[in-house]
Amino acid sequence: MSAGADDRIFMDSNRIHFDVPVDPRARQWWRDRFLTQFGLTPEDVGDALSQSWPDEKRMTVTQFDGEAERFFIRVEGSFGDGDFWFHARTLDLSGPAINADRMFISEARRSQGHGRRFMGDLVRLARLLGIATLRLDSEHIGRYAWLRVGFVPDRGSWTRLKVELIHRLAMALPDLGEQRYLEILRMIQSPSPESARGLASLTDAVGSAELFGPDGKPERVPLGRALFLEIGSNWSGELDLSDTTAQSVMDHYIDQDKA
Numbered sequence: 215m216s217a218g219a220d221d222r223i224f225m226d227s228n229r230i231h232f233d234v235p236v237d238p239r240a241r242q243w244w245r246d247r248f249l250t251q252f253g254l255t256p257e258d259v260g261d262a263l264s265q266s267w268p269d270e271k272r273m274t275v276t277q278f279d280g281e282a283e284r285f286f287i288r289v290e291g292s293f294g295d296g297d298f299w300f301h302a303r304t305l306d307l308s309g310p311a312i313n314a315d316r317m318f319i320s321e322a323r324r325s326q327g328h329g330r331r332f333m334g335d336l337v338r339l340a341r342l343l344g345i346a347t348l349r350l351d352s353e354h355i356g357r358y359a360w361l362r363v364g365f366v367p368d369r370g371s372w373t374r375l376k377v378e379l380i381h382r383l384a385m386a387l388p389d390l391g392e393q394r395y396l397e398i399l400r401m402i403q404s405p406s407p408e409s410a411r412g413l414a415s416l417t418d419a420v421g422s423a424e425l426f427g428p429d430g431k432p433e434r435v436p437l438g439r440a441l442f443l444e445i446g447s448n449w450s451g452e453l454d455l456s457d458t459t460a461q462s463v464m465d466h467y468i469d470q471d472k473a
Contacts, residue, residue, distance in 0.1 A: 220245065223255040230257045230273040243280030247307060252342065256287065262339045263303055264289045266331035283307035286315070297323050301332055311347035311452070312340050333363070334468035337455065346456040352449050358442040361414035364453045364463035371449035372407035378445035379413070386420040386437060394418065398437070407451070411463070414438040 224236040224244070236244075248254040254262070260273035269291060277286035283306065290300035297320035304313040314336060319328050340348060352360050367375060379402045387395050398416065401409050421432035423444045454460050 220249065223249075223257070224278075227257070229271070230260060230275065232256075232278065233274055233276045234278055236278050237280070240278045240280035243283065244278075244285075247283075256285070259285070259305070259339070260287050260289045262342070263287070263301070263335050264291070264332060265335045265338070266328075267291050267299075269294075277304070293320065293323055296320075299323070299328060299332075303336065305343075305345075307345075309347060310343075310345045311349050312336060312345055314348060314350040330468055333464075337464060337468060340455060346454055347452055348455065349452045350450070352451065355443070357448055358414055358439055360451070361410050361442065362438075362463075363467040364411070364460040365451050366407045366453070366460075367410055367449040367451040369407060371447075371451060372410065375410070375445070375447055375449055376402055378447055379441050382423075382441055382445050385423060386418075386440065389420040390418060390437075410442075413441055416441070 221241070224232065224241055226232055244256070248259070256275060256278075257273065260271070264271055271289055271291040273290075274288045275286065276288065277284055279285070285305045286302065287305075288300060288302040290298060292298045299317075299319045301317040302315040304315055306313060314333075317329060317332060336348065340346070348365075350356070350360060350365065352365070366372075380399065383395065383398055383402060390398070398413070398418075401413055416436065416438040418437040419434040420437050420440055422435045422440060423432070425433040425435060427433055453464060455464070
């Protein structure tokens with residue numbers, strides 16, 4: 215396909231809309247890095263990032279910068295009854311990395327595996343492109359959930375989290391006992407952000423500071439959940455697909471539908 219003939223892949227269609235103009239430098243960057251090497255158009259990337267979704271989808275490109283080597287795309291779809299989903303991803307080849315900027319699934323459709331499948335789509339595209347680093351900013355349930363699937367906070371986030379984790383751990387001392395408390399305290403005091411993955415996996419039952427039963431007593435929740443969902447801090451971090459431990463954790467997570 216010649217440079218002139220493939221210009222249509224950078225134009226609006228009934229499935230993809232470009233919110234920004236795609237200048238000649240950006241077009242050539244795309245041809246060199248995606249079209250020639252992998253046969254991927256911008257629309258193909260949107261499809262790959264939501265390969266697990268069988269129905270119609272819409273895509274919006276809001277950044278297409280050949281100089282900075284960054285491409286931002288939002289993909290969305292509808293469940294057909296007013297519920298919807300979307301996710302936004304940035305391909306940053308200056309890193310290289312893929313930023314999982316945001317994902318939303320209507321509340322009624324959560325816990326049905328859609329988020330897991332979309333993360334699997336992202337991982338498969340990253341591996342196709344030879345990109346080992348996935349980045350995200352965690353919030354809400356993601357502060358806990360993304361640790362369980364292999365992500366770790368960056369060092370700045372880990373330094374900030376440790377202060378709040380120590381405080382929340384102290385609240386659980388009566389449930390844990392002194393020996394177990396000290397074991398977990400040493401995990402929190404580790405300089406390595408990878409310790410967050412181990413902390414999130416802790417299943418010791420402790421009283422929640424936020425969830426209460428009909429009798430007004432705290433519900434029992436896993437300590438890992440309490441540590442990361444009952445503190446105030448979101449965190450930024452990444453998953454390294456070249457790290458065997460992180461890769462194994464992620465693969466187990468995205469393969470749960472096959473079990």
